[in-house]
Amino acid sequence: MAKKILSIIESAYRATLEEQDDTVIWLMHAMRGAGADLTVVLRGNAVNYVTRGQDASGLAFGGRRQTNPPRIDDDVAKLAVKGVDVFVVEDDLAERGIEPSDVIEGVKLLPRSGIAQLFGSSDQVFHW
Amino acid sequence: MAEKKTLTFALMDAPYENARTTTALRLIDAALRRGFNVNVFAYEGAIGIPSAKQAPHPNAVHGRDVIQEDHPNPKEWVAALIKEAEKLGGKLDWVQCGLCVDERGIGEWITGPRRGSPADFVKFIEDSDNTLVIPTK
Numbered sequence: 001m002a003k004k005i006l007s008i009i010e011s012a013y014r015a016t017l018e019e020q021d022d023t024v025i026w027l028m029h030a031m032r033g034a035g036a037d038l039t040v041v042l043r044g045n046a047v048n049y050v051t052r053g054q055d056a057s058g059l060a061f062g063g064r065r066q067t068n069p070p071r072i073d074d075d076v077a078k079l080a081v082k083g084v085d086v087f088v089v090e091d092d093l094a095e096r097g098i099e100p101s102d103v104i105e106g107v108k109l110l111p112r113s114g115i116a117q118l119f120g121s122s123d124q125v126f127h128w
Numbered sequence: 129m130a131e132k133k134t135l136t137f138a139l140m141d142a143p144y145e146n147a148r149t150t151t152a153l154r155l156i157d158a159a160l161r162r163g164f165n166v167n168v169f170a171y172e173g174a175i176g177i178p179s180a181k182q183a184p185h186p187n188a189v190h191g192r193d194v195i196q197e198d199h200p201n202p203k204e205w206v207a208a209l210i211k212e213a214e215k216l217g218g219k220l221d222w223v224q225c226g227l228c229v230d231e232r233g234i235g236e237w238i239t240g241p242r243r244g245s246p247a248d249f250v251k252f253i254e255d256s257d258n259t260l261v262i263p264t265k
Contacts, residue, residue: 034246
């Protein structure tokens with residue numbers, strides 16, 4: 001049976017315009033595709049990834065326009081569709097003034113105190 | 129004799145950026161010396177660590193020419209770790225994320241590392257006794 005991997009993602013908006021995604025969220029998709037048993041927790045600034053209404057479009061340098069800007073909220077939602085449990089730390093949402101109603105579908109709210117329980121049910125814990 | 133245990137490291141930082149790269153290589157060195165086989169999944173900027181075109185330079189501020197400066201590039205550290213693993217009867221399996229290589233145009237690296245994908249990382253995790261992720265910040 002595959003090891004249960006808990007990925008806690010905290011670094012946010014690192015090279016997302018250059019990559020047109022978040023590289024760790026991307027890696028989670030690729031690992032899931034390769035059969036990994038994943039749970040993802042978004043904490044710290046990464047909680048903003050699950051807010052509705054993000055729009056990173058419009059980047060242009062001279063005549064070179066970016067036509068596929070990052071849509072990280074969609075990328076996170078698609079992880080959930082692929083069977084990955086995706087949690088967001090509700091305390092970190094509250095500290096940033098983000099209401100639970102602003103959170104996209106498919107993502108579960110997790111109190112900060114609940115992270116430790118996920119540790120206990122995971123074989124590997126990665127902090128990104 | 130007991131079978132060697134295996135540790136996997138995921139690295140993300142480019143060389144010459146911060147101390148995490150050197151710390152990661154020191155951890156790999158310690159693991160090899162203690163009898164572990166080691167896997168490395170080099171992701172994002174970390175694929176530059178064993179880049180073949182790294183070159184030493186003189187350092188006028190230090191008042192030394194290139195020979196005197198004797199500046200070890202990270203690729204030499206990786207090569208030395210691979211050699212050390214072989215000497216100790218172990219193995220350092222270093223996988224370079226292929227898409228990260230393509231994005232950066234850094235397709236030439238020293239002998240030893242190989243091109244791979246996140247699927248190799250998943251296999252490393254499954255086959256290892258433990259995995260340490262050292263992400264960029």
